[in-house]
Amino acid sequence: MDWMRMCRVLIGRRRLMAAVVGVLLSAGVALVLLLPNRYTATAAVLVDLNQSDPLAAMSGNAAAASPASVTGALSTQIDLLASSRVLLRALQSLRAAGDELADERELWLRSTGGQGDYDAWWVERLREDLVVKPTRESGVITLSVTVEDRAGAARAAKAVLQAYLDTVLELRVEPARQYSRFFEERAAALRHKLAEAQAQLADYQRRQGVVGTGERLDMENLRLLELSSQLTAQQAASVDSSEREAQARRQAGGADRMREVSTHPVIVGLAGQLAQQQARLGELGARLGDNHPLVIEAQAAVAQLRSRLESESARVAAGLGLASRVDEGRVAQLRQAVQAQRERVLRLKSGTDAAAVLEREVQAAQRAYDAVLAQGARAQLESQAHQAHVAVLQQPTVPARPSAPKVGTILAVVAFFALLLSAGAALFAEQRDARVRAAADIRETLRLPLLVSLPPLGSTKRAKSTRPPQAPTRSWRGTVPLPGLKA
Numbered sequence: 001m002d003w004m005r006m007c008r009v010l011i012g013r014r015r016l017m018a019a020v021v022g023v024l025l026s027a028g029v030a031l032v033l034l035l036p037n038r039y040t041a042t043a044a045v046l047v048d049l050n051q052s053d054p055l056a057a058m059s060g061n062a063a064a065a066s067p068a069s070v071t072g073a074l075s076t077q078i079d080l081l082a083s084s085r086v087l088l089r090a091l092q093s094l095r096a097a098g099d100e101l102a103d104e105r106e107l108w109l110r111s112t113g114g115q116g117d118y119d120a121w122w123v124e125r126l127r128e129d130l131v132v133k134p135t136r137e138s139g140v141i142t143l144s145v146t147v148e149d150r151a152g153a154a155r156a157a158k159a160v161l162q163a164y165l166d167t168v169l170e171l172r173v174e175p176a177r178q179y180s181r182f183f184e185e186r187a188a189a190l191r192h193k194l195a196e197a198q199a200q201l202a203d204y205q206r207r208q209g210v211v212g213t214g215e216r217l218d219m220e221n222l223r224l225l226e227l228s229s230q231l232t233a234q235q236a237a238s239v240d241s242s243e244r245e246a247q248a249r250r251q252a253g254g255a256d257r258m259r260e261v262s263t264h265p266v267i268v269g270l271a272g273q274l275a276q277q278q279a280r281l282g283e284l285g286a287r288l289g290d291n292h293p294l295v296i297e298a299q300a301a302v303a304q305l306r307s308r309l310e311s312e313s314a315r316v317a318a319g320l321g322l323a324s325r326v327d328e329g330r331v332a333q334l335r336q337a338v339q340a341q342r343e344r345v346l347r348l349k350s351g352t353d354a355a356a357v358l359e360r361e362v363q364a365a366q367r368a369y370d371a372v373l374a375q376g377a378r379a380q381l382e383s384q385a386h387q388a389h390v391a392v393l394q395q396p397t398v399p400a401r402p403s404a405p406k407v408g409t410i411l412a413v414v415a416f417f418a419l420l421l422s423a424g425a426a427l428f429a430e431q432r433d434a435r436v437r438a439a440a441d442i443r444e445t446l447r448l449p450l451l452v453s454l455p456p457l458g459s460t461k462r463a464k465s466t467r468p469p470q471a472p473t474r475s476w477r478g479t480v481p482l483p484g485l486k487a
Helices: 003-012 014-034 054-059 067-081 084-096 105-112 118-129 150-208 213-250 252-257 265-288 293-383 407-432 439-445
Strands: 039-047 130-134 140-147 390-394
Touching (some): 003 439, 039 067, 067 084, 067 150, 084 150, 105 118, 118 130, 140 150, 213 293
C-alpha cells in the first residue's frame, strides 16, 4: 500500500478514527481528573568540592583536589543525601514536630499488613518521593520532594535538607572527637614516658656528676694536652740532665773541663782569681826568688784558690746528678698526672656518651609528645566545628501550583497514541473490508483496465472514456465491491 492509497483509506475511515481518538482523549481527561495533585518542593546546596579546611591549611596538609576526587566527592554527597541515615533523621525530625506526614501507620498496615519495620517502610517511601540531581559541571546538588500535600512537600524537603546538613557535620565531627580522645590518651602515655626519660637523665647526671658535658669534656681534653706537653718537655730535660750526669761520671777527675762546670759563675770567678794569683806568683818569683816571704805567701794563696776551685767543681758536678734525679722524678709525676687525666677524660667521655643517649631519648620523647599534642589540638578544634563543607543555596518553599499531573503532557501523549491507534484501526478495518476509492485501486487491485469514469450525481460533466471510441464500454463511477469481498 502506497502513501496515496493510505491517505485515501484514512480519509475514508475518518469517522472510525474520530471515534477512536474521542474515546482515548476522553479516557485521558478522565485519568487527569482522577489523578491526585502532587506538589514538589525543591532545595539546592553547594558542596565545597575542594574541602577547604583552615586547620589543614595551617598544618600544611592542604592539597588541590583532582577531577576524579571531585567527581567521587560529589557522588558520595548524592548517595549520602539519599541514604537511610539522612531520611531516618528527617523522619525523626518530622515526628518530633508532630507532622502528619510522619504518621502514616494506617497506610503502612494496609500496604504491608503490619509486616516489617515502619520506619524502614517510611524511609523507602520517602526515597521514592525524593529526587537528587547534581548540576552539570558544578558542585550544586538539588533535591526535590514530591507529595500530595502542598505544605507537606515543603516541610519534608526542609526536614531532609536539615537532616543532610546535620549528618554531614556529624560525619565530620564524630571522627574528630574519637581522634581527640585517642590523642588525649596517647599524650598522657607520652607525657609519662617523657617524665621518666627526664628523671633517668637527671639521676644519671647527679650520680656521675655530669653537668655541662660538652664544655667540661673540652676543658678536660685541654688539660690533658697541657700535661702531655709538659711531660714531653720534662722528658727532654731529663734526658739532657742524664747525659750531663753520665758525662760527669766519665770525667770524674776532670770535672772542671765540663761545660756546665766551666761556665758556672762561681767556678768562673775562682778561675779568674786563680789566674791572677798565679800571674802575681810568677812575677814575684822572678823578681824576689822562691824563698822570699811574699813568694811563699803567694804560693799559699794559689794553693788555697786551687783547692776551692776543685771543691766547687766537684760540688757543681755533684749537682748535675741531683738535677738529673729531680728531672726523673718530675717526669714520673707528670706521667702519672697524664695517665690520671687520660683516665678522667675517658671516664667523662663514657659518661657523656651515656648521658647523650639519655638526652636523645628525652628529645625523641619530647618530639613524639609535641607531635601528638599538635594533632590532638587540631582534632579538638575540628571536633568543635559547627559548620560543614556544605552551603544552602535555596531553601524549600511551599509550591504555588502542582507539579503533577502534567495535564498538557498527558493529553499530548494521549493524543499522539490516539492518532496512532486510530490510524491502525482504520488500516485494520480497510484490510478486513477493502473498498475501491479511486480508479487506481481498480488497476492495482483487480489488475484490469478502467473503461469509463462517470461524474458524480448532479454533475453536468460528461463521462470520460479511457479507451478508443471504436470499443465503447458501459461503466459507472461508484464504490464497487471487490470479488470475494462483501459489497
